Amino acid sequence: MGFAGWFGISLTAASVTAPTIILTLAVADSVHILSTMFQKIREGKNKIEAIIESLRVNLQPVFLTSITTAIGFLTMNFSDAPPFRDLGNIVATGVIAAFLFSVLFLPAIIAVLPIKIKFRKGKEVCKSCDRIANLVINHHNLVFLGTLIIGFILSLGIFRIDLNDQFVKYFSKQYDIRKASDFIEENLTGLDVIEYSLDSKEEGGISNPDYLKKVEKFTNWYKEQASVVHVSSITDIMKRLNKNMNGKFKIPKKRELAAQYLLLYEMSLPYGLDLNNQLNVDKSASRMVVTLKDVTSKDLRAIDEKARQWLKKNTPDLFTYGSGLSIIWANISERNINSMLVGAFWALILISAIMIFALKNFKLGLISLIPNLSPACIAFGIWGIFVGKVGLGLSVIVSLTLGIVVDDTVHFLSKYLRARRELEMNTEDAIRYSFHTVGSAMWITTIALVSGFSVFAFSGYHMNSDMGIMTAITISLALAMDFLLLPTILIKIEEKKNETIKINSNSNYDANYSAS
Structure with a gap:
């Protein structure tokens, strides 16, 4: 907000939501750092060693999630509505500040202040994540097809969406x-x-x-x-x-x-x-x-x-x-959707490049975007089925949520690749490791994000309340995609890879047999 003041950014009905959004997003970085630290302390490490290990494990994914979230909000500058541009710039600045505080101030204050960690045999959330992991792995074909079919059916609701709004009706009757x-x-x-x-x-x-x-x-x-x-x-x-x-x-x-x-x-x-x-x-x-x-x-x-x-x-x-204000308002939501589609495209390009560079795997970087794009499609489908009307407030949802929903995917894949590369686990065990180490943190951050954005549902200005509800739905669906679709995609990739290796081996065997 200080940044907004120094640069003369006015607070409007849209940009005034920035503090709540920043506060909600800032929690996510802290949760992952604290979750790993507590886990290491329970394993027997002292506090300083746990902090160092937590930063070693989480610094890259937390940095990536902050960058992708900032990119998502910065693409709101493609909007034709200045209040949304202001909102995007304020939140992007706040997200970067939250990252710096999370990796610099938070570890320092934890190292200084005394903390008590209760040693327990196992957390219920971790046990639930382990059960989900086993369920997804054991029935990956059914989960994969079921998720795709349900997601596709719900996404069809997009065709019921009516691009329409009425400025005065955005205000609650109490005003x-x-x-x-x-x-x-x-x-x-x-x-x-x-x-x-x-x-x-x-x-x-x-x-x-x-x-x-x-x-x-x-x-x-x-x-x-x-x-x-x-x-x-x-x-x-x-x-x-x-x-x-x-x-x-x-x-x-x-x-x-x-x-x-x-x-x-x-x-x-x-x-x-x-x-x-x-x-x-x-x-x-x-x-x-x-x-x-x-x-x-x-x-x-x-x-x-x-x-x-x-x-x-x-x-x-x-x-x-x-001409006139009414004509401007009537066309701005339609134009804003077209502009934000361009913004979402560039966000997708940049986030894809970052994911590929960070994961050091071109195929995995691209495929990982499937569970990140599908939540917005399904959310709009659900909105089309139950509400039907989409106005200016919802035209920024894809860009707004794309950078946020990538966060859980980044953390899940970073733990998955760590298990594969450092711990030399197979695909199934690496997925179990990801669920066990980061599953509870993903639950907590999702609950925090959904709760934070759900607060906007109480707003008397329906543009903000609709945006909050839709964002909360999208983030909830993103967790479901990361828990159900992403692991099954990883298993499918490994199965395809093994089939290719097997075919090549058989071809080499046949060639050698013929030569002999």
Whole structure:
């Protein structure tokens, strides 16, 4: 937060969630370091030796998880919404700071302060992890297929997602802004406005009867549309002036007459009032304002597109694009999703490169991304089945969660590779070793992360509450993927490798037999 203050980053409804997110993520690094340290003390090492061993084992995975998490949040800079960019930058800075505190300050303070460790025969969480490991290993084919099938079926819910939101509805009914907005729409007028600048292409052209008739046609078309409560254009003033002067409520037939009416009207206005809010200075273009009631961003995009098609077909010389805050808001969620997909792509590239470099195994680095991408797909599928609507708040979920869910995979694989390379275990025993050494820490960090993000569910601002709930679901699914899918993938890789070796051995045997 100090970083945000020094760099002039404003706190908004989105970026104000940064402290809670940083606090939640900071717990994860500490848990892994402390978990290993306690384990080593129970094995008989003294406190200093346990701290050194814990840092030796966890420094690389903790560094990698911090970097991948920071990358995930930094890709939020691809967002078209500045508050999400601010959130990403603040959290990324906080994650790096949390890493430094975890590997520098935490070990130092533990070394100084007295701690008591109760020696127990076995922790229940570790026993549960061991049972899960044996279950997954003994039934790896069933677990592999079952996880893929269930994940695929749930992911199909993505096709039920409706990209739609309504800004005012993001606020809970307990807030005054929501109460006032609902009252206005129920009793007065609409809150959403689309504005058009209709250009006549000539100076003083707004007095041209042909131009005014085209504007009138466009105005009348809009009045026929559903949810439109009012349309304001220069033709209303012209027809009213014509009625007052000659009793006919219609567009003046002559250009000179229309210009004189307009001049007379402007001269009769009190000092300080004019038509500059409806006309430009050289009177070549007029403003048209459309007020709509109880419409969503999807409705606004649809009617704006419909209006553009009408202009192209009926009055191509007046063609223009709708503008205003409502149009900006209606398009930002859709554009933000496209931008964040680009961000997620770059996050995926960078995280893949880091994983491959850290694991020193190209195939394993790429395959390990499967259990990290699937949680977001399944989470969106579940959201599509039970909720259906996805708005601006959920458009950043993939980038936000990708760096977080990689953490458990990094810790699991680091222990797996350590068992394979240093302890020379086979695949099954290495998986058991990973579950036993890091399984409980993964449980604890997941519970901490899910609890931290679930706090946002109590927010009265639904953009934050939806983001928190979806992130909590994704992180929970990520643990399931790391416990069920990742070990079975490792076993499948080893089986494939053994089959290849066996085939090559048989081929060599046949070749030698033929030669003899």
